[in-house]
Amino acid sequence: MPRDFPRTARVAEQLRQELSELIRDAVKDPRLGPVTVTEVQVARDFSHAKVFVSFLGVTQGIEEKISILQNAARMIQGQLGRRLRLRMIPQLQFQYDEVLDHGQRMDALIAKARAEDEQRGDHSGESATE
Secondary structure: OOOOOOHHHHHHHHHHHHHHHHHHHHOOOOOOOOEEEEEEEEOOOOOEEEEEEEEOOOOOOHHHHHHHHHHOHHHHHHHHHHHOOOOOOOEEEEEEOOHHHHHHHHHHHHHHHHHHHHHHOOOHHHHHHO
């Protein structure tokens, strides 16, 4: 079997899918709101997994939401053990993924720069792309 797609990457993707469902269905804390599991990084020995999450439209109270997930980690690990065929279920460490926030800030800066260019009547960007 070719080694193009290592086992850790396959397990990480499977964990991401299962964690998305488990958090949505099993964690019933109303303070949590919608959670997106953006990425899972699994240690080579499968002992630990960093779970990167983001929260839809939330910029405050992130530490509390991460704490809620971390407190539910043991229950989530138990559910993962029932769903997956792994010898060892990794210990979960939830972290906030700032990539989406960074992307939104960059989009806002680009939109602002474009608006300023339009106000000045600067159309040099259009001629460069034509």
